[in-house]
Amino acid sequence: MLTPIEAKARIRGPIPGLPVLFTPDDKINHAGMRDHVQFLIENGLTVLLLSVGISEYLHLNPEEIRAVAQNVTRAADGRALVIAETGPWPTGKAVEFARFAEDVGVDAVLIVPPDPYYLPYDPALHDDALYVHFETVAAATRLGVLFHERRLAARGTFRPWSMDLIKRVAAIDNTIGLKEESGDFAYSMEILDTVGDQVVMIDDAGKTSFIFTHFHGSPAYITGIGQFAPQVSLGFWNALESGNLVEARRIAIDIALPIDYLGLRLGWVAFIKASLELCGLPGGPMRRPGISLTASQKAEVRHLLDRLGLLPGVDLSTGRIEVEEPSDLFYRTYVGGRNFIVYHLLRQVPPTADPLGPENKLIFATGVLTGVPVGCTGRNSVGAKSPLTGAYGEAEAGGFFGAELKFAGFDAIIVQGQAAQPVYLWIHDGEAEIRAARHLWGQDIAIGQALLRAELGDRLIRTAQIGPAGENLVRYATIANDVIHIYGRCGLGAVMGAKKLRAIAVRGHTKLPVADPEAVRSFGRRFAETWRQRAGELYDVGTLGSLSALNAVGGLPTCNFQAGSLANTERISGERLRDTILVDREGCFACGIKCKRVVETRVGEHGYAVDRAYGGPEYETVAALGSNCGVADLVAIAKANELCNRYGLDTISAGTTIAWAMECFERGILEPTDVEGLELRFGNGAAVVELIEKIAHRQGIGDLLAEGVWRAARQVGQGSEQFAMHVKGLELPLHEPRIKHGLGLGYAVSPTGADHVHNIHDDLYTSAESPFFDRIRALGILEPLPATDLSPAKVRLFAYDVLWWSLFNCLELCANGPYVLDLNLVNDLVRATTGWNTSLWELTKVAERSVTLPQLFNVRAGFTPADDRLPERFFQPLRSSSTGRPVDRDQFEAARRLYYEMRGWDTRTGAPTRANMVELALDEFLPE
Ligand code: SF4
Incomplete structure (x- = not known):
């Protein structure tokens, strides 16, 4: 009392x-x-x-x-x-x-x-x-x-x-x-x-x-x-x-x-x-004789609350749902995806906005190709100011959500403000409404989807959801669409959680109009005929097919990037997964490649019961939660993947952060008492599984690790910052810069921090016979280069290659698209879909805008070229690697500077120059 x-x-x-x-x-x-x-x-x-x-x-x-x-x-x-x-x-x-x-x-x-x-x-x-x-x-x-x-x-x-x-x-x-x-x-x-x-x-x-x-x-x-x-x-x-x-x-x-x-x-x-x-x-x-309001009086209340911004809505603070119809000129200039996102972030989010505050905006965007019935077009992006980096944040995912959004009549969703209580957004056939979501809050992602489908009475509803990790503001929380397609990077699930937006549910029945239906159908047929021959391995073993090859050349991130290969990798290979725990394959809208894995195990049989509802691990996940944590136990990795997807955690950031914690433990920087008695040594798969539970719920040591490796290392100190593997605060994906030096440059200059899907993979361009090299010839790259080269010619290759990936992130084509689609084909598909007489030149300018605008966003948020840093470890030798070579510091710095000059960015401040902006028709973003 x-x-x-x-x-x-x-x-x-x-x-x-x-x-x-x-x-x-x-x-x-x-x-x-x-x-x-x-x-x-x-x-x-x-x-x-x-x-x-x-x-x-x-x-x-x-x-x-x-x-x-x-x-x-x-x-x-x-x-x-x-x-x-x-x-x-x-x-x-x-x-x-x-x-x-x-x-x-x-x-x-x-x-x-x-x-x-x-x-x-x-x-x-x-x-x-x-x-x-x-x-x-x-x-x-x-x-x-x-x-x-x-x-x-x-x-x-x-x-x-x-x-x-x-x-x-x-x-x-x-x-x-x-x-x-x-x-x-x-x-x-x-x-x-x-x-x-x-x-x-x-x-x-x-x-x-x-x-x-x-x-x-x-x-x-x-x-x-x-x-x-x-x-x-x-x-x-x-x-x-x-x-x-x-x-x-x-x-x-x-x-x-x-x-x-x-x-x-x-x-x-x-x-x-x-x-x-x-x-x-x-x-x-009301209790009688008190009288409840009539329908018209309630409408009056609704109108007032709406006007005052007190109702939940897409503007979750003010309650407004507004629909904007941009001009054809806007669509053609930006085409979608990343460009849509960064355009609106630049115009609407103050540079100093708190990523987890109401001023930040969460933007879901499709591209002009999303929803056309051709493989690899099912992708869409989400973006916001990232709570991990404070910089431009973006993540992409396949699945069916983007196409369904188009069928419902929308190209993008911009969510602003913060709801006072959990809500979800229900979008259907040109309508949008906000509904209470207290019953979804705290639920695992698959359960959330089942509840939404039951509530809305349609099992074909597509969802984008956060899980408990997003609700708990874990800085690398994800957003999942239809449970297994994950917008993984940059902590956008935490942005959604901070807005108390648990989910977006979408259903549409409108057929997508295209300019030349017969041409689009013919592209669809062509894709279906050629993917087996060009991307058959993706169907067979998924992206995990690259793991054994990387291990063989010493390029498989192992034990927090200390080594390039791990003993017994055959136990976690794509072939082993296919032959043991694989029960199905999943794909995306209109794509037969079905590169996604579905795995299942039962307790007793394998040690963990792995729920097939959460798909299965791909390369990044197996390397992040497996080799980079020294773990060669496929079922433990599958369980860790299931938990990450169940709670909504990025497997890459989780794995890289856990690997750092393991190294801290082995070096005595973290004591057993700091980690609730866990034996946090490399190779302990059970500890990885347990840590994921703790991180998602911010329990014990999980609360520190939920902040991401950069913040955790700053807090723990004792030199652990030296082996915290991140760029700008975003944990490293599982690709080793010491065997691909252009990739290291790409990590450093990436506006989102270390990223592997808008980055060069040098090994694709080491031979003139490579199909990938053949495809980049369309941009004028005529000579192959060694993977560990970082000469001016490699910087040029990188600069061109980034445009390829960036264009894909605007058109919302799958990152596996280059296996099947070359750039001329992409241009033809854009023309057939939109009716615009585009050229590769025009699309290249679209891509350049999508490289320059995020840079502008970051400069306004206070970033400078000094933030384009690689972790110290990459300037040191790589253990257990036949091909790895340390990145040369001077060569790296010269390459970074040359890249800025090529882009037309000020090498001192990082700001795009006036000439660069005008050349890209970005005049509206010039300072007054
Ligand atoms: S290749 Fe895989 S990820 Fe890409 S669209 Fe097809 S199924 Fe989806």
């Missing part, structure tokens, strides 16, 4: 009165009230009030009032101060309630004056009678008490309490405060001057009043909006506390006053309940 002094100290900030909720059969909805309390506490409110008016005491019998007080106190569980008001009762009944309140753990009692019919009319007798009432009730409890300066004096006359009575009541031993609701500033100031040093005065006259009384010493106010939009109440409070009177006044005048006006006109309690429902919270009917 709090002492009166302790309770008094906690009365600060906005205090919502709690409406009592009812079920349709007129019972009290205690479960709904508990949910409401939980919502308020989760959203930062620290004091809750049960009061005669908002809690509708006049509609409750004494047992119900007590049950409500007990239920709310238990739900708050000490996390918020609970103040319970007596009714306007005779003294004896108020005494009984005060004793009851103390017994059930209420923190303070607010004593309301008795009904005027219990009081004498004569002012002197009246004050004495009131004093005796308060003194008697206060003496009945050890709790702190507050008195309600309620102006029901006697026989219908209204008058303020006399200062003499206020002084006498304030002097009672356990009096800690009063609630004042006159809105009479002079009177409120007089109270504060008279007893403000003894008791706290809670202002119940609205925000415009509190601006003045707070300035004069009142520490708390009753909020009417806080019940359904606590962010507004806290924003107002924070503005006052920080002295930002302009913002406080804006909230008071622009938001609170219209709410107060409509609430009073429609009936305050009914208005609050309707608002709760509109915000996805439990509301429910």
Whole structure:
């Protein structure tokens, strides 16, 4: 039990009165009230009030009032101060309630004056009678008490309490405060001057009043909006506390006053309940004879909340869903994907925006080819300012989500703001709406999808979801579409989690119009005929087919990039996976390659039960959670992959961070006591599996590792920063720069930090006979180069190659597309789809824009060329490698500088030059 002094100290900030909720059969909805309390506490409110008016005491019998007080106190569980008001009762009944309140753990009692019919009319007798009432009730409890300066004096006359009575009541031993609701500033100031040093005065006259009384010493106010939009109440409070009177006044005048006006006109309690429902919270009917709002009145409330930005929506703070139709010129200039994302981030996100704050935007974008029935076109991208790097962040995934979004009539979704409670976005055939998602919050990703499909009654609905890791703001949380297609990199799941957007569900039935349907069909047929011959291995063993070859040449990242090969790699090869735990293959929209794995095991048979619902590991995952952690146990890796997909964790970042922790452990930098007794040595697959659980739920050492390797190493120190494998804060993918020097340059200059899908893979261009080399000839690269070359010719090859990948990330073509599609073919497909007379030249300019705009975003966010650093380890020899050579520091620096010059970027600041911007038709982004 709090002492009166302790309770008094906690009365600060906005205090919502709690409406009592009812079920349709007129019972009290205690479960709904508990949910409401939980919502308020989760959203930062620290004091809750049960009061005669908002809690509708006049509609409750004494047992119900007590049950409500007990239920709310238990739900708050000490996390918020609970103040319970007596009714306007005779003294004896108020005494009984005060004793009851103390017994059930209420923190303070607010004593309301008795009904005027219990009081004498004569002012002197009246004050004495009131004093005796308060003194008697206060003496009945050890709790702190507050008195309600309620102006029901006697026989219908209204008058303020006399200062003499206020002084006498304030002097009672356990009096800690009063609630004042006159809105009479002079009177409120007089109270504060008279007893403000003894008791706290809670202002119940609205925000415009509190601006003045707070300035004069009142520490708390009753909020009417806080019940359904606590962010507004806290924003107002924070503005006052920080002295930002302009913002406080804006909230008071622009938001609170219209709410107060409509609430009073429609009936305050009914208005609050309707608002709760509109915000996805439990509301429910009024208790008879109270009258719930009519449909048209609810529409009025919805309209107001929408106008004020208080409804959930694509703008999750303001509740607005807006549809924009860009011009054909915009589409042709940017074509989609990365360009759409970075264009809007540059225009709409302040460079200093907190990646996990409301100013950041989360953008899902398709490209002009998404949804055409040709293989490798099922990809789409998500982007935002990254919570790992603070730089431009982007991730791509295949699957069916992008095509379905197009069929639903949308090319992109821009999500801004932050919802007050979990929501999901439901997009269907040109419509978009926000729905409550409390039932999804905390669920694993496959369960979330099943719930959404059941709720929306269509098993073909496509989803993009975060899991518990995104909800817990793990900095490398992912977004999954249809469970197994993962937007993995840059921590975009944490951005979605910070917005409390659990999922986007999409369904559309519109056929995608194309300019030349017969030509597009012919491309589809051609793709289907040729992929087996060009990409058959991808079907057979998936991307994991490259693991054995990399191990053979000493280029398989092993034990945190200390070595280039691992013993017993045949146990984790693509062939071994195919022959043991593979149960199916999955693909993406219109693509028969089906390069994705589906694996399953049962306990006892293999040590872990691996759920096939979460797909199976690909190369990056097997190398990240396997070889780079020294693990050659395929089932442990499959289990680790399942957990990452189940909770929504990037397998690359998770593996690279765990590998760093293992090296810390082996070097004695992390002790067993730091890691809850785990034997965190390389090769311990069980420890990898256990760490993933801890990271996703931020438990123990998992809380540190959830911050990503860069932040974890900064916190642990002791030289561990030297082997934290990241660029700009993004953990390294599983490709070794010491066997591919151009790739190392690419890691360093990548706007998103270390990335392997918009980067060169030097080994593809070492032979003139290579099919990949044949395809880049279309860009004018005519001579193959060694993989460890970093000469100016390699920088040129890299600069051209980046354009290839960047174009794919704008058109949203799969990264495996180059196995089947060359650039001239891509241009033909764009022409057939759009009807534009594009050329390879024009598409190359599109790609150049997508390289320059992220650079511009990063420069504005404070990045300079000095941030284009490689981990120190890559300048050292690579163990167990026949082909690996350290990157030469001087050669690397010269290459990095030359690359900037080739791009037309200032080598000192990194900023794209004016000439570069004008040449790329990016004039609108030039400084004024
Ligand atoms: S190659 Fe694989 S990832 Fe790419 S579209 Fe086809 S199935 Fe999807």
